[in-house]
Amino acid sequence: MTLLDFARGPGMQWSLIILIVGILWRVVGTLLLSAEKDYSQARQGGTGPGIRAVFRRFWPHPEFVKPTLFHMVGGYTLHIGLFVVIFLFAPHILWFADLLGLPVWANLPNNIIMLAGALTAASLVAFVLRRMTHPVMRRISGFDDYASNIVTLLPVVTGMLAFAHTPIARYETLLALHLLSVELLFVWIPLSKLAHALFFIPSRYQLGAAFGRRGVKV
Amino acid sequence: MSTDARLIDIPVISEPAMTLPSMNVEPILHEVRHALRRLLETGETSMIDLRAMPLAPGEEEKIRTRLGTGEVVIQLDAMGPSTLTETAYSGVWWVEHRNPNDVVTGLYIEVAKVPSIVEPDRQDLIDAVARLNDDLENNDDE
Amino acid sequence: MTSKKRQDMTIGEALRANGVSRRGFLKFCAATASLMALPPGAATAIAAALEKAKRPSVIWLSFQECTGCTESLTRSHSPSIEGLIFDAISLDYHHTLQAAAGHGAEAAREEAMKEHHGKYILVVDGSIPMKDDGVYSTIAGMTNLAMLKEAAAGAAAIVAVGTCAAYGGLPAADPNPTGAVAVSEIIKDKPIINVSGCPPIPVVITGVLAQFLTFGLPELDDLGRPKAFYGQNIHDRCYRRPFYERGQFAETFDDEGAKKGWCLYKLGCKGPITYNACATTKWNEGTSFPIQSGHGCIGCSEPDFWDMGGFYKALSQGKLGSAEGLAAAAGIGAAIGIGSALLGSSGQKAAKAEIKAKLDKDMEATK
Numbered sequence: 001m002t003l004l005d006f007a008r009g010p011g012m013q014w015s016l017i018i019l020i021v022g023i024l025w026r027v028v029g030t031l032l033l034s035a036e037k038d039y040s041q042a043r044q045g046g047t048g049p050g051i052r053a054v055f056r057r058f059w060p061h062p063e064f065v066k067p068t069l070f071h072m073v074g075g076y077t078l079h080i081g082l083f084v085v086i087f088l089f090a091p092h093i094l095w096f097a098d099l100l101g102l103p104v105w106a107n108l109p110n111n112i113i114m115l116a117g118a119l120t121a122a123s124l125v126a127f128v129l130r131r132m133t134h135p136v137m138r139r140i141s142g143f144d145d146y147a148s149n150i151v152t153l154l155p156v157v158t159g160m161l162a163f164a165h166t167p168i169a170r171y172e173t174l175l176a177l178h179l180l181s182v183e184l185l186f187v188w189i190p191l192s193k194l195a196h197a198l199f200f201i202p203s204r205y206q207l208g209a210a211f212g213r214r215g216v217k218v
Numbered sequence: 219m220s221t222d223a224r225l226i227d228i229p230v231i232s233e234p235a236m237t238l239p240s241m242n243v244e245p246i247l248h249e250v251r252h253a254l255r256r257l258l259e260t261g262e263t264s265m266i267d268l269r270a271m272p273l274a275p276g277e278e279e280k281i282r283t284r285l286g287t288g289e290v291v292i293q294l295d296a297m298g299p300s301t302l303t304e305t306a307y308s309g310v311w312w313v314e315h316r317n318p319n320d321v322v323t324g325l326y327i328e329v330a331k332v333p334s335i336v337e338p339d340r341q342d343l344i345d346a347v348a349r350l351n352d353d354l355e356n357n358d359d360e
Numbered sequence: 361m362t363s364k365k366r367q368d369m370t371i372g373e374a375l376r377a378n379g380v381s382r383r384g385f386l387k388f389c390a391a392t393a394s395l396m397a398l399p400p401g402a403a404t405a406i407a408a409a410l411e412k413a414k415r416p417s418v419i420w421l422s423f424q425e426c427t428g429c430t431e432s433l434t435r436s437h438s439p440s441i442e443g444l445i446f447d448a449i450s451l452d453y454h455h456t457l458q459a460a461a462g463h464g465a466e467a468a469r470e471e472a473m474k475e476h477h478g479k480y481i482l483v484v485d486g487s488i489p490m491k492d493d494g495v496y497s498t499i500a501g502m503t504n505l506a507m508l509k510e511a512a513a514g515a516a517a518i519v520a521v522g523t524c525a526a527y528g529g530l531p532a533a534d535p536n537p538t539g540a541v542a543v544s545e546i547i548k549d550k551p552i553i554n555v556s557g558c559p560p561i562p563v564v565i566t567g568v569l570a571q572f573l574t575f576g577l578p579e580l581d582d583l584g585r586p587k588a589f590y591g592q593n594i595h596d597r598c599y600r601r602p603f604y605e606r607g608q609f610a611e612t613f614d615d616e617g618a619k620k621g622w623c624l625y626k627l628g629c630k631g632p633i634t635y636n637a638c639a640t641t642k643w644n645e646g647t648s649f650p651i652q653s654g655h656g657c658i659g660c661s662e663p664d665f666w667d668m669g670g671f672y673k674a675l676s677q678g679k680l681g682s683a684e685g686l687a688a689a690a691g692i693g694a695a696i697g698i699g700s701a702l703l704g705s706s707g708q709k710a711a712k713a714e715i716k717a718k719l720d721k722d723m724e725a726t727k
Contacts, residue, residue, distance in 0.1 A: 002663070002664075004633070005664065005668075005679075008669065008679045009679040012679070016686055016689070017686065017688075017689040018689075020686060020689040020690050020693050021689050021690075021692050021693035021696065022693065023693060024690060024692075024693025024694045024696070024697050025693050025694075025696040025697040025700060026697070027697065028693070028694050028697025028698055028701060029696070029697040029698070029699075029700040029701045029704060030701075031701075032697070032698060032701030032702075032704075032705070033701055033704050033705060033708070090607055090609060090625065090626065091625070091674065091675070091676030092676065094626060094674040094676050094677050095676045095677055098673070098674075098677035099677075104611065104626070107607045107609075108607055109605070109606045109607040110604070110605045110606070110607055111605065113607075165593065165595075165596055170582075171593060171595075171632055171633060172633045175632070175633065175675075241599070241602060242599075265399070265400035265401060266400075267393075267394050267399070267400050269394050269640065269641070269646065270394055270397060270640055271640065272597040272598060272599045272639045272640050273599065274599035274600075275599075275652060277599075294383060296381045296383035296384035296387060297380055297381070297383075297384025297385070297387055297388060298384075298387070300387065315387045315390065315391065321645045322645070322646060323387065323388075323391040324387065324390050324391045324394055326390075326400055335383055335386055335387070339382050341382070342382055
């Protein structure tokens with residue numbers, strides 16, 4: 001069995017199993033945790049502010065715009081870039097369609113995908129460098145932060161190398177490395193801060209609802 | 219294999235897709251231009267192997283049309299026929315080699331004053347002198 | 361014919377004796393150079409080397425195969441098989457092409473092996489079954505395994521023609537009922553040149569032989585194939601590549617995209633992981649190749665191409681065993697989640713009780 005065969009077959013199969021087990025474990029486990037009962041009288045219902053918080057927090061309050069600008073721009077570049085690369089590149093679409101039994105959806109031309117990939121990789125590198133150099137960021141960054149950044153960066157970089165048929169290795173090897181790095185990402189998602197992809201909406205809602213009940217403007 | 223039933227004789231008409239981009243035509247013509255300049259300035263000859271290029275359907279014909287036809291056509295009969303045609307650009311030759319079954323085995327654009335294969339080899343000249351000597355010495359007809 | 365014995369002649373002498381002129385020979389060499397992806401100027405070097413090369417004895421053994429490789433060989437137009445057999449090599453045994461049959465044929469093989477011991481080229485097509493002592497394929501009562509070992513002992517080099525001989529091919533496809541293996545898994549002490557493909561391109565088979573005669577053992581890639589012929593990635597050399605870049609794909613074999621000649625990636629083309637000369641040398645005397653004819657590459661020159669997950673499944677689609685595995689994973693995940701939540705809430709209760717006890721104690725103390 002070649003490295004590519006392993007990456008396409010058992011490697012993919014097992015990493016997906018771990019991903020699914022991990023996601024359900026964390027999501028079900030967290031949602032079923034009993035919340036602390038709030039004995040105070042609610043000033044208003046929590047649902048409205050909860051939903052509002054989910055959307056409101058896509059952009060900071062005016063006074064925080066300037067201090068968080070780096071994170072906002074970098075974060076949006078990274079996330080939009082990832083979305084474009086993951087969901088609008090033809091080979092990826094085929095992968096999803098095959099896995100989920102969906103019809104194939106429209107793809108973007110490869111030069112746009114490459115541009116998005118380059119921006120994504122650049123913003124991830126910028127985040128790592130900032131963590132390493134910014135005095136405060138450095139103190140509050142742990143293994144999970146660096147690892148999550150790099151585990152996200154690897155599939156982007158290996159994917160671009162494979163796509164460009166970079167002569168540093170044969171295409172099959174680069175493709176296998178790309179798949180293996182994706183499989184590492186699958187395993188890492190539920191175990192790390194990358195799980196924010198699962199939790200950001202419920203936790204925004206939860207916090208917004210709690211604030212709402214206490215009469216705090218969300 | 220008999221030569222009377224060749225693939226090309228099967229009446230299948232394939233229409234080249236209208237939207238196919240011609241990726242190779244312009245670059246090859248540029249290469250010819252550079253080669254022609256080298257021939258003029260340094261005398262260096264060049265050969266472009268069209269069968270080593272991933273040509274799209276129809277591109278070979280496009281290149282042939284763009285180069286046009288000149289005044290000289292040379293025919294060879296050596297292990298099958300070969301046709302060496304001068305293009306509309308002096309010094310640029312369209313070289314087509316065929317095997318005894320009339321199948322194209324090589325297709326080149328050669329940039330030279332005269333295609334290299336036309337010039338006789340030195341050893342052949344030596345042999346020729348020897349043979350002619352032989353003939354003149356042993357033939358007493360006159 | 362000259363006074364020299366035929367098999368002692370160099371290729372140059374043999375050609376001249378057959379009335380092939382120097383220009384004719386140069387044409388042949390130019391076609392060979394083109395095939396080896398050498399610059400056209402290299403034809404002269406090839407001519408010079410071939411002039412002096414001795415005509416080697418070639419023994420061709422066919423094992424677990426479909427004769428497709430031999431069919432392909434006979435369609436080689438440049439160098440042509442007739443030319444090659446009579447001028448460049450001395451094909452002493454090939455059980456499909458030779459006139460002799462039965463005991464006479466086997467005697468010819470044994471004689472050639474004895475006479476040219478240590479010098480002949482052994483060409484093998486087909487894989488070799490290993491299960492049950494190799495009984496699944498025999499010739500004249502002799503298993504392929506025994507015949508290969510015997511013939512390989514005296515060979516200067518082995519050329520494994522076709523994906524079966526090179527990597528096991530179709531007979532070795534899952535579940536490999538006969539235990540078929542490649543030549544290279546049995547013979548370890550001889551140079552082996554893999555000429556893969558199902559079948560290999562006709563002129564590549566003869567081209568590899570010509571290359572061997574001209575330059576000796578060629579430079580091989582990591583799968584044992586001559587780089588000169590297998591150095592090209594189909595996807596890199598494909599004329600449909602621009603459509604891949606633009607993201608324009610045929611979705612079915614008869615849609616608008618297919619008619620416009622768009623990229624066949626979505627229809628399962630394995631071009632990106634396949635190395636062969638199809639995109640430039642092409643097939644049927646240079647007429648076309650699968651992608652040009654509207655069908656994706658099936659990767660026939662690569663190991664295990666039968667088991668790459670389906671000819672019509674795109675390369676990026678996984679070779680996932682079954683959806684059941686993933687569904688089971690979902691069930692397990694949910695179960696663990698519920699379990700950890702229960703554990704978590706009992707933990708919460710315990711922690712609450714602990715905090716309460718501590719607070720009560722503190723209250724006591726302050727009183």
